[in-house]
Amino acid sequence: MGLTIAVALAVAMASDWQLADLMHTLSQNQPQQATFVEKRYLSVLNQPLESSGELTFIPPNRLEKRTLKPKPESLIVDGDVLIVEQSNRRHLRVNLRERPDISAFVESIRATLAGDQPALEKVYSIELSGTADKWRLSLVPRRQEMVRIVSRIQIAGSQGDLATIEFDFADGDRSEMVVAKARSR
Numbered sequence: 001m002g003l004t005i006a007v008a009l010a011v012a013m014a015s016d017w018q019l020a021d022l023m024h025t026l027s028q029n030q031p032q033q034a035t036f037v038e039k040r041y042l043s044v045l046n047q048p049l050e051s052s053g054e055l056t057f058i059p060p061n062r063l064e065k066r067t068l069k070p071k072p073e074s075l076i077v078d079g080d081v082l083i084v085e086q087s088n089r090r091h092l093r094v095n096l097r098e099r100p101d102i103s104a105f106v107e108s109i110r111a112t113l114a115g116d117q118p119a120l121e122k123v124y125s126i127e128l129s130g131t132a133d134k135w136r137l138s139l140v141p142r143r144q145e146m147v148r149i150v151s152r153i154q155i156a157g158s159q160g161d162l163a164t165i166e167f168d169f170a171d172g173d174r175s176e177m178v179v180a181k182a183r184s185r
Helices: 002-015 019-027 100-114 117-123
Strands: 032-041 049-058 062-069 073-078 081-086 091-095 124-131 134-141 150-158 161-169 174-181
Touching (some): 049 100, 062 100, 100 117, 100 134, 100 150, 100 161, 117 124, 117 134
Antiparallel strands (some): 032 049, 049 062, 073 081, 124 134, 150 161
16 A cells, blocks of 8 residues: 555656756756767768767856767857867857757757756747656757758756757758766866
8 A cells, every 4th residue: 555655646746847847957057068979860871970079068058069079070159159160170150140040959958958948938849758857858849940950859868967869850860969977077
């Protein structure tokens, strides 16, 4: 009898886990670093393209993706500016206000990490499943220009930590990124 009550209580508590709870947990994030391994599955290739590197998030609006392998590249988002640096020293600056398609990709990760529900809801329909210890956000673009590029983004994690980020592109290609929180040194 005691076990049945405990199971019922656990199910009830899990069903109380709401998007606002996740966003609040994420909004408490301090600057954090993680490593990533990303696999891109392209219909024109037999094998996925794999890259790896480091992610840094400095709340509320700085996100850095530093690819170390197979070749160095950095994507740095600071406010409304995206800077792309490649190993051959080419630099590209993009004003995200002028590129809503790129901005939507950036916000899927940055707004999630910041726990910024209004920013996410401007661009995506959001569905949360799971519990605090194992949650999954499904983001479906609201704007037609984004639907032509990406059909869905899924972000999964535990508590305030991201574990995976998956992009399902409209053309059938997809990207899977596994994120691991960096260990303290």
